[in-house]
């Protein structure tokens with residue numbers, strides 16, 4: 188299954204088959220993670236660990252993400268690890284973003300982790316199987332890109348994004364007013380990056396090529412312009 192198709196079948200997996208993964212499977216995953224394209228100018232680091240090294244872990248394994256402490260760096264982790272989330276589920280593993288878990292031993296620059304392992308639950312059947320906001324609540328246009336972003340994972344399923352479309356350009360804006368104040372910390376910044384990955388995969392599905400990502404503002408005023416041809 189392609190990454191684009193997996194957007195509509197993935198889920199946060201919280202039930203796992205506890206059997207360990209063999210060294211070759213873990214090496215294949217590490218290799219995939221190392222090859223994923225990051226946002227231009229970003230160089231987050233990713234490390235696979237066993238859940239025994241975590242507090243609050245949900246899955247048997249995790250990919251720890253470490254990066255600088257700025258808003259664009261957190262969005263980049265969202266963008267990068269969401270590709271891994273989709274790939275893992277496209278090849279039959281389960282995965283789940285974990286904002287509430289952390290390594291037991293302090294890791295410098297640690298920001299968030301993606302848990303994974305052998306899934307014990309089936310994938311979703313399709314778009315109707317997602318509990319999400321209406322397209323009109325997150326986008327000024329009803330199109331392929333908006334449908335792909337609508338089903339993206341987000342911390343506490345808050346879906347803190349607003350999309351707008353212009354010729355050759357999609358803008359993803361943070362939308363964390365009101366109840367968004369209840370979102371712990373800066374988790375919504377990962378969500379913005381996750382949305383960017385879904386934007387890019389949907390554009391590629393339509394035969395477009397993304398040329399630039401331009402970050403504007405910060406915190407609750409963050410927005411990212413995605414240009415394509």
Ligand SMILES: Cc1cc2nc3c(=O)[nH]c(=O)nc-3n(C[C@H](O)[C@H](O)[C@H](O)COP(=O)(O)O)c2cc1C
Nearest residue numbers: 198199284285286287288340341342343344374377
């Ligand atoms: C940045 C981020 C942090 C998350 N943290 C947790 C977490 O700590 N525990 C958990 O069970 N789910 C966590 N989730 C998963 C969300 O709850 C989930 O994506 C959302 O409810 C939508 O469900 P779905 O992923 O099955 O479509 C997180 C998701 C994101 C994107």
